[in-house]
Amino acid sequence: MVELRAVRHRYEGRVVLDLERFTVTPGAAVAIVGPNGSGKSTLLRLLALLERPSEGDVLLDGRAAWSGRHRGRPALGLRRRVTLVEQRPILLRGTVRENLEYGLRLRGMRRPELDRTVEAVAERLGITPLVRRRRHELSDGEVQRVAVARALGLEPDLLLLDEPASSADRAAAQTLYRALEEERRRRPLAICLASHQLEDAYRWSDDVRALAEGRLSPVTPENLFRVELPLEGANGLKHVRVGTVLIATVTDRTGPAILAVPPTDIFVSREPLPSSARNVFTGRVTRLARPRPGAVHVTADVGVELVAAVTEEAARDLALAPGNPVAFAFKASAVRVF
Amino acid sequence: MDFLGEGFRRALSLLLSGDREVYGIALLTFKVAVVATGVACAAGIPTGFLLATRPFWGRRAALTVVNTALAFPTVVVGLLLYGLLSRRGPLGGLGWLYTWQAIVIGDVLLAFPIAAALSAAAVQGVDPRIRRTAETLGAGPWRAAWTVAREARFALAAVITAAFGQTVAEVGAAMIVGGNIRGATRTLTTAVALSTAQGDFGLALALGVVLLLLALLVNVALQVLQGRGGSRG
Numbered sequence: 001m002v003e004l005r006a007v008r009h010r011y012e013g014r015v016v017l018d019l020e021r022f023t024v025t026p027g028a029a030v031a032i033v034g035p036n037g038s039g040k041s042t043l044l045r046l047l048a049l050l051e052r053p054s055e056g057d058v059l060l061d062g063r064a065a066w067s068g069r070h071r072g073r074p075a076l077g078l079r080r081r082v083t084l085v086e087q088r089p090i091l092l093r094g095t096v097r098e099n100l101e102y103g104l105r106l107r108g109m110r111r112p113e114l115d116r117t118v119e120a121v122a123e124r125l126g127i128t129p130l131v132r133r134r135r136h137e138l139s140d141g142e143v144q145r146v147a148v149a150r151a152l153g154l155e156p157d158l159l160l161l162d163e164p165a166s167s168a169d170r171a172a173a174q175t176l177y178r179a180l181e182e183e184r185r186r187r188p189l190a191i192c193l194a195s196h197q198l199e200d201a202y203r204w205s206d207d208v209r210a211l212a213e214g215r216l217s218p219v220t221p222e223n224l225f226r227v228e229l230p231l232e233g234a235n236g237l238k239h240v241r242v243g244t245v246l247i248a249t250v251t252d253r254t255g256p257a258i259l260a261v262p263p264t265d266i267f268v269s270r271e272p273l274p275s276s277a278r279n280v281f282t283g284r285v286t287r288l289a290r291p292r293p294g295a296v297h298v299t300a301d302v303g304v305e306l307v308a309a310v311t312e313e314a315a316r317d318l319a320l321a322p323g324n325p326v327a328f329a330f331k332a333s334a335v336r337v338f
Numbered sequence: 339m340d341f342l343g344e345g346f347r348r349a350l351s352l353l354l355s356g357d358r359e360v361y362g363i364a365l366l367t368f369k370v371a372v373v374a375t376g377v378a379c380a381a382g383i384p385t386g387f388l389l390a391t392r393p394f395w396g397r398r399a400a401l402t403v404v405n406t407a408l409a410f411p412t413v414v415v416g417l418l419l420y421g422l423l424s425r426r427g428p429l430g431g432l433g434w435l436y437t438w439q440a441i442v443i444g445d446v447l448l449a450f451p452i453a454a455a456l457s458a459a460a461v462q463g464v465d466p467r468i469r470r471t472a473e474t475l476g477a478g479p480w481r482a483a484w485t486v487a488r489e490a491r492f493a494l495a496a497v498i499t500a501a502f503g504q505t506v507a508e509v510g511a512a513m514i515v516g517g518n519i520r521g522a523t524r525t526l527t528t529a530v531a532l533s534t535a536q537g538d539f540g541l542a543l544a545l546g547v548v549l550l551l552l553a554l555l556v557n558v559a560l561q562v563l564q565g566r567g568g569s570r571g
Contacts, residue, residue: 045470048474050470050473050474073479076476076478079473079474079476080476082474083474083475083476084470084474086467086470086471088467089467089471090465090467090468090471092468092471092472092485092488092489093488093489102472102475103475103476103477106475106476106477106481107476150475151474151475154475154476
């Protein structure tokens with residue numbers, strides 16, 4: 001539905017986003033993960049057609065909505081199919097109800113349909129008691145929920161959410177995710193959500209894409225490290241400092257790069273075993289997560305925090321639990337550099 | 339000090355007796371100020387919006403020009419306008435020299451930079467998320483600008499007040515292009531200058547009081563309008 005093609009976006013001469021291709025298909029649930037400053041918010045603003053890319057095209061249903069080559073803004077009709085909820089959303093002047101009505105009025109909706117729509121969406125997001133309040137009478141978490149309701153009420157084809165649960169407590173975050181899932185069951189809606197928390201992303205979507213330094217990770221959203229690749233290396237093998245450990249990798253690149261260790265390529269054991277793996281680290285398990293039934297993500301502190309993927313059965317056999325000792329091993333050729 | 343007290347007494351009696359000349363001058367001043375403020379704000383506020391929100395080549399230079407124009411001496415504006423409107427000037431054919439319209443033009447030239455510069459600052463003071471939010475909720479450029487203006491309403495009301503203050507208190511240009519003609523182009527400020535020069539301190543003071551009342555009236559009116567719009571966020 002929405003596609004970025006050969007997009008390079010700059011702020012004050014610095015490239016903040018560099019994507020060959022990024023697509024969101026109709027009805028998709030996409031999660032974008034990455035640390036602060038990785039370009040998530042910029043990416044969402046481009047998808048929302050709020051900014052023109054410095055280079056490249058933004059396509060909506062295959063047609064160029066916004067192109068780096070041409071001036072002129074995308075047609076209002078196109079822009080109205082996509083709605084963004086910013087990381088720290090702001091309410092417009094007036095009551096919560098007036099905020100919920102704003103976009104609907106722009107689309108020509110009048111009472112009594114307006115009342116029905118506003119009340120229904122307020123109900124779904126659990127903000128009915130707030131509708132008479134003004135922005136200074138709301139907590140950050142409440143503002144965020146109102147902002148999501150304000151966007152959902154417009155029934156966009158694509159909803160973009162920037163860290164939607166960052167100000168919400170656990171219960172509020174669950175209400176939010178439940179409301180989004182219900183909405184997707186009710187009608188075709190694509191959602192693209194940015195988060196810096198991987199577990200959040202996995203809980204919500206199977207299509208998790210990682211962004212680092214404005215580029216998409218080709219392999220995995222986990223275990224991404226910003227590194228400085230040394231010039232020297234024997235037979236292409238280089239040792240790169242990450243945290244307090246040295247990770248061996250095979251690459252002829254030098255200078256700044258992103259290093260990725262796919263969790264499925266990490267061999268997990270109770271203690272180090274003799275093997276051909278050039279990277280063997282020991283430490284303790286810090287966390288266990290279950291992104292899908294039967295799959296376990298083991299996070300361990302081995303001098304740097306690494307995530308390994310194992311099966312439920314393996315986790316049980318190895319008695320993996322927070323605090324227990326663990327050894328992680330992976331081949332130098334498994335480490336991806338981009 | 340006695341002449342001060344005498345002056346106040348005369349001012350009071352002129353005002354209370356409904357002196358036709360005093361009220362005639364006040365009415366003309368009000369008319370000139372309202373028309374000039376209206377024109378200056380109608381052109382200046384959208385200009386301020388453009389300067390604040392649209393990235394275009396030379397924007398910074400335009401902002402500098404507008405800010406510099408804030409300090410433009412009023413007599414110089416009067417002089418230039420005199421050159422344009424005088425019989426031999428390029429706009430001499432209009433026959434506007436020594437008319438109230440000429441004073442309006444002078445006032446507009448002086449109040450326009452105020453309206454543009456202050457409204458640019460007012461709009462720049464609005465959180466950028468407001469415009470983005472309006473746009474992502476489906477607002478076109480005009481509606482988005484209106485939404486931003488609503489957020490900056492207090493600052494924009496101050497813009498109108500400042501522009502009105504400039505036009506109602508302006509004396510240099512009004513004197514040169516208006517000519518201070520009794521019953522035709524005599525405004526409160528030019529009349530105050532003349533009466534003081536003629537030694538009629540009471541009249542000058544009475545006119546001064548009217549000038550202050552006029553400014554007060556407009557400020558109160560604007561505040562009432564703002565109050566009706568709702569002062570809360």
